[in-house]
Amino acid sequence: MKNDYGPVWVIVEQRDCRIRSVSLQLMGQAQKLAAGLNTTVEAVLFGNLMEHHVQPLFAAGADRVFLGSNPQLAFYEPEIYVRAMVRLAQEHEPEIILLGSTAMGRELAPLVAARLQTGLTAHCIDLVLDENNILEQRIPAYGGLLSIICPQKRPQMATIAKGVFPIPEPDPNRSGEIIPVAVPEDMSPRLQTLEVVHEIPDEIPLESAAIVIAGGAGAGDPDGWRQIADLADALNAALGCTRPVVDEGWAPLESMIGQSGRMVSPELYIGVGLSGEQQHMVGITGAKVMVAINNDAKSPVFDQVDYGVVDDCREFVPVLIEKIKAYQKNQVTC
Amino acid sequence: MMKIVVCVKAVPDPQQACNIRIDPVTKTLMRCEVPLVLNPLDKNAMQAALDLKEQFDAHITALSMGPPDAEGIVRECLALGADQGILLSDRAFAGADAYATAYTLATAIAKIGPVHVIFCGMASSDGSTEWVGPEIASFLDLPVVTMVEEIVECRSLQWKVKASLAHGYRLMQVQLPAVFTVTRELNTPRALVFSGIIKARKKSIVRWGIDDLGVPAEAVGLKGSPTIVSKLTTTQSKREVNILTGTREEKATQLLQKLVDSGVV
Amino acid sequence: MIDFTFTEEQEMFRKAAREFAEIQVAPKVAEMEETGEVCDEVVKALGEAEMMALTIPEEYGGLGLGYTARLIALEEISKVSVGTAMMLQVFALGIEPIIKFGTEEQKKKYLPALAKGKRLASTAVTEATGGSDPTGIRTSYRKEGNDYILNGRKCFITNSHIADTITTLAKDDENPKAFSTFILEKGMEGFKPTHKEHKLGMRGCNTGELAIENCRVPAKNLVGGEGKGMRVALGAIGDVGRGGMVGCALGLQAACLEASVTFANERILYGKPISNLQAIQNKLAQMKIDLEAGRLLGYRAAAIQDKGGRSSNEFAVAKYFTTEAAQKAAKMALDIHGGYGCMEEYAVSRYLRDSFVLGPSAGTSDIMKVIIARWVLS
Numbered sequence: 001m002k003n004d005y006g007p008v009w010v011i012v013e014q015r016d017c018r019i020r021s022v023s024l025q026l027m028g029q030a031q032k033l034a035a036g037l038n039t040t041v042e043a044v045l046f047g048n049l050m051e052h053h054v055q056p057l058f059a060a061g062a063d064r065v066f067l068g069s070n071p072q073l074a075f076y077e078p079e080i081y082v083r084a085m086v087r088l089a090q091e092h093e094p095e096i097i098l099l100g101s102t103a104m105g106r107e108l109a110p111l112v113a114a115r116l117q118t119g120l121t122a123h124c125i126d127l128v129l130d131e132n133n134i135l136e137q138r139i140p141a142y143g144g145l146l147s148i149i150c151p152q153k154r155p156q157m158a159t160i161a162k163g164v165f166p167i168p169e170p171d172p173n174r175s176g177e178i179i180p181v182a183v184p185e186d187m188s189p190r191l192q193t194l195e196v197v198h199e200i201p202d203e204i205p206l207e208s209a210a211i212v213i214a215g216g217a218g219a220g221d222p223d224g225w226r227q228i229a230d231l232a233d234a235l236n237a238a239l240g241c242t243r244p245v246v247d248e249g250w251a252p253l254e255s256m257i258g259q260s261g262r263m264v265s266p267e268l269y270i271g272v273g274l275s276g277e278q279q280h281m282v283g284i285t286g287a288k289v290m291v292a293i294n295n296d297a298k299s300p301v302f303d304q305v306d307y308g309v310v311d312d313c314r315e316f317v318p319v320l321i322e323k324i325k326a327y328q329k330n331q332v333t334c
Numbered sequence: 335m336m337k338i339v340v341c342v343k344a345v346p347d348p349q350q351a352c353n354i355r356i357d358p359v360t361k362t363l364m365r366c367e368v369p370l371v372l373n374p375l376d377k378n379a380m381q382a383a384l385d386l387k388e389q390f391d392a393h394i395t396a397l398s399m400g401p402p403d404a405e406g407i408v409r410e411c412l413a414l415g416a417d418q419g420i421l422l423s424d425r426a427f428a429g430a431d432a433y434a435t436a437y438t439l440a441t442a443i444a445k446i447g448p449v450h451v452i453f454c455g456m457a458s459s460d461g462s463t464e465w466v467g468p469e470i471a472s473f474l475d476l477p478v479v480t481m482v483e484e485i486v487e488c489r490s491l492q493w494k495v496k497a498s499l500a501h502g503y504r505l506m507q508v509q510l511p512a513v514f515t516v517t518r519e520l521n522t523p524r525a526l527v528f529s530g531i532i533k534a535r536k537k538s539i540v541r542w543g544i545d546d547l548g549v550p551a552e553a554v555g556l557k558g559s560p561t562i563v564s565k566l567t568t569t570q571s572k573r574e575v576n577i578l579t580g581t582r583e584e585k586a587t588q589l590l591q592k593l594v595d596s597g598v599v
Numbered sequence: 600m601i602d603f604t605f606t607e608e609q610e611m612f613r614k615a616a617r618e619f620a621e622i623q624v625a626p627k628v629a630e631m632e633e634t635g636e637v638c639d640e641v642v643k644a645l646g647e648a649e650m651m652a653l654t655i656p657e658e659y660g661g662l663g664l665g666y667t668a669r670l671i672a673l674e675e676i677s678k679v680s681v682g683t684a685m686m687l688q689v690f691a692l693g694i695e696p697i698i699k700f701g702t703e704e705q706k707k708k709y710l711p712a713l714a715k716g717k718r719l720a721s722t723a724v725t726e727a728t729g730g731s732d733p734t735g736i737r738t739s740y741r742k743e744g745n746d747y748i749l750n751g752r753k754c755f756i757t758n759s760h761i762a763d764t765i766t767t768l769a770k771d772d773e774n775p776k777a778f779s780t781f782i783l784e785k786g787m788e789g790f791k792p793t794h795k796e797h798k799l800g801m802r803g804c805n806t807g808e809l810a811i812e813n814c815r816v817p818a819k820n821l822v823g824g825e826g827k828g829m830r831v832a833l834g835a836i837g838d839v840g841r842g843g844m845v846g847c848a849l850g851l852q853a854a855c856l857e858a859s860v861t862f863a864n865e866r867i868l869y870g871k872p873i874s875n876l877q878a879i880q881n882k883l884a885q886m887k888i889d890l891e892a893g894r895l896l897g898y899r900a901a902a903i904q905d906k907g908g909r910s911s912n913e914f915a916v917a918k919y920f921t922t923e924a925a926q927k928a929a930k931m932a933l934d935i936h937g938g939y940g941c942m943e944e945y946a947v948s949r950y951l952r953d954s955f956v957l958g959p960s961a962g963t964s965d966i967m968k969v970i971i972a973r974w975v976l977s
Contacts, residue, residue, distance in 0.1 A: 114468070
């Protein structure tokens with residue numbers, strides 16, 4: 001039987017020859033979609049000396065891996081990556097291309113999409129095939145979900161944040177084909193990466209924290225924000241925030257939770273001084289207990305949590321910190 | 335003279351954006367009258383251009399695509415220090431996705447003539463796609479660096495910039511002309527001042543429609559957009575909400591007790 | 600027909616003033632309340648944001664914007680800090696006599712530095728024996744050669760300790776019906792600020808006494824000519840002084856309403872926000888009515904002033920209405936806040952204190968009625 005659909009692609013990302021978790025998470029989705037379309041799953045991976053590191057991709061569901069491997073590809077090099085990937089996509093005509101919403105994915109995706117003259121959906125939180133086998137790319141908006149489709153142009157392209165989907169159970173017995181891709185080794189004359197510096201974050205990573213405190217614009221000012229940080233300290237929690245907080249400059253972009261930021265699934269989530277915008281709330285997946293502290297009784301956050309406290313967080317948080325400290329002291333002495 | 339284009343967008347005031355919601359019954363958008371403001375990250379893009387203008391002989395064009403109302407934010411850019419404003423406004427442009435938006439803006443930039451630097455905010459507060467900057471670069475076949483957090487070297491046509499990573503950065507060397515999308519770490523946007531507003535009186539805003547750009551109607555707006563919104567659904571919470579009452583002290587005590595009881599503290 | 604809408608440019612002025620107030624002034628309010636002292640950073644920021652330059656003509660380094668723009672700026676700043684707006688309003692009050700009555704030499708000498716905020720201005724009329732009735736003042740001058748010798752004591756002078764340029768009203772030693780206005784400068788021998796007042800409200804705005812003892816003032820510092828002093832002083836107070844107080848009052852009204860709406864939506868009683876209660880809604884509606892009416896009165900008077908018309912009577916009406924309304928609004932805001940309103944952490948307690956300082960500044964409500972009655976009967 002002739003296959004009507006091209007393959008489903010995942011643009012895989014590696015760092016120091018290790019496949020990044022978001023890429024494996026996307027392999028699971030690619031497998032699901034490929035099954036629906038009765039087509040294959042293919043991974044595209046660029047790096048240096050990667051030959052012995054592709055097995056996790058097969059284990060996660062790849063049928064074929066397009067592997068570009070040479071010293072110039074060790075790090076993401078935009079111009080070379082884009083040129084090679086566009087050529088590869090034009091040759092193999094994938095039906096769908098998925099990328100992680102990482103620094104690389106967020107730059108690479110639009111560069112590839114525009115050159116392939118196709119659409120691209122940002123930071124999806126769900127991917128399903130509709131009745132016509134078109135990819136429904138769901139994003140949160142206005143307190144609900146928007147389904148975005150790319151009905152005519154191919155491939156259909158989407159980016160997905162780390163943590164939206166689980167890593168599929170690896171099948172160590174699966175194997176597949178490695179197809180070497182010849183990537184030119186000459187550097188772009190107009191754009192070059194001189195240096196890549198990874199800093200080690202000193203705070204508790206949001207993704208693995210048992211307790212996450214997220215602060216919003218209700219903090220009011222840097223002092224209000226420090227109180228929320230103190231609450232996080234008191235509970236030994238990771239501290240996240242909403243976009244307005246990043247806009248105000250109280251917290252770095254890296255700590256933003258939500259559709260275009262981090263995805264967290266803690267035991268306890270406490271949203272402080274935030275209204276419950278969907279773009280933020282979708283970043284909390286499967287929290288066991290959720291709490292909201294906000295001054296506006298009508299804000300949508302109070303429809304989405306287990307416990308709500310209607311109060312000015314600037315007044316309430318110090319009182320709560322006091323109670324927590326008193327409780328912790330009792331625990332120790334008893 | 336260094337020619338700079340800053341792409342800016344009028345967005346619903348982010349502080350009031352939570353007033354835009356989906357009507358759970360009709361599944362349509364309930365738009366309260368949320369005023370349009372300059373997208374927060376575009377202020378950083380404007381400031382990046384203004385900082386260059388302080389060092390070099392530069393000419394700044396603020397370029398926006400949007401409804402006629404968006405003229406207000408272009409005027410604001412003039413008051414902040416841009417030399418001229420261009421508003422791309424036409425019914426044919428309406429309903430554009432990131433691709434069609436980038437195409438239209440890129441066409442306008444090509445019409446402006448040779449430029450050295452194009453600045454965009456990294457993302458818009460309403461769309462949050464981050465695609466427009468890099469797609470403009472693709473259409474113009476220019477190099478792009480996204481998420482710029484520092485301009486390290488800009489005295490020649492070969493710049494060095496730091497692009498933000500989740501933890502860390504990439505140091506990039508780029509040959510102008512080029513596109514840069516900027517983060518809020520790049521600078522602190524200066525506030526509007528009255529004298530800037532007065533100086534803007536003498537500056538003009540040009541309005542270009544589809545005929546001025548000379549592009550086919552199929553290439554812009556909804557018709558030129560590969561992606562469309564197919565559905566709008568509301569989500570329902572599965573949680574039983576328990577609003578705590580009493581004095582501030584009582585609420586704090588109750589909350590702590592509930593958290594201890596559920597075993598999360 | 601009459602156009603009641605602000606221009607796009609005026610809306611932008613409002614936005615600029617609001618951003619200025621929220622970014623530069625708001626973080627300093629607590630400190631100003633605590634110490635009662637002028638915050639140097641706020642004064643510096645006012646200068647950098649060109650707030651002192653609004654009404655100064657462009658040829659003297661100002662912005663030449665006129666009085667509607669000034670009212671907009673004052674309203675927005677007062678919304679965040681009435682004390683800061685008061686300080687700014689009196690800078691303009693000190694500047695105005697030089698703009699309106701100053702010689703070319705005086706304008707060139709003083710205005711550019713005043714526009715930049717490098718010099719600060721004030722005006723000194725009030726004394727223990729005369730404020731509302733300025734003819735009761737006792738500060739006197741006598742001519743000595745080319746100079747004048749001034750003696751007296753001024754009280755309740757806003758910006759007394761920070762001003763560099765103070766337009767001061769004095770009475771002819773020999774002719775109790777003749778008044779003249781002089782520019783006194785900080786550092787002149789025999790002229791110094793003495794006692795600092797501690798006010799009920801508007802903390803962070805400096806008010807105090809000025810002592811003038813055998814102060815020798817050169818004739819070139821005379822404003823508007825000898826014997827023309829009353830016209831100079833009242834010309835400034837009637838339009839610019841009252842207009843400034845309207846800006847302060849409107850800002851306070853708006854702040855009271857905003858704080859009340861926020862609180863009423865937050866505060867839960869009987870399981871619902873108290874904004875659902877008609878008793879509360881009634882107060883909110885009243886505050887809104889007064890704010891809208893006050894804006895119409897104030898901005899109309901400013902529009903007349905901008906056209907060069909005589910606006911002191913219209914400003915008397917607006918000053919009376921808005922300062923009274925601000926007091927009522929502060930009281931209602933406090934009522935809505937209940938017990939919280941009595942706590943200093945809540946801004947409404949400050950609003951109430953500030954509202955009581957609005958009335959007596961630039962003429963009490965009773966004096967406004969005297970002026971308005973004179974207008975009606977004339």
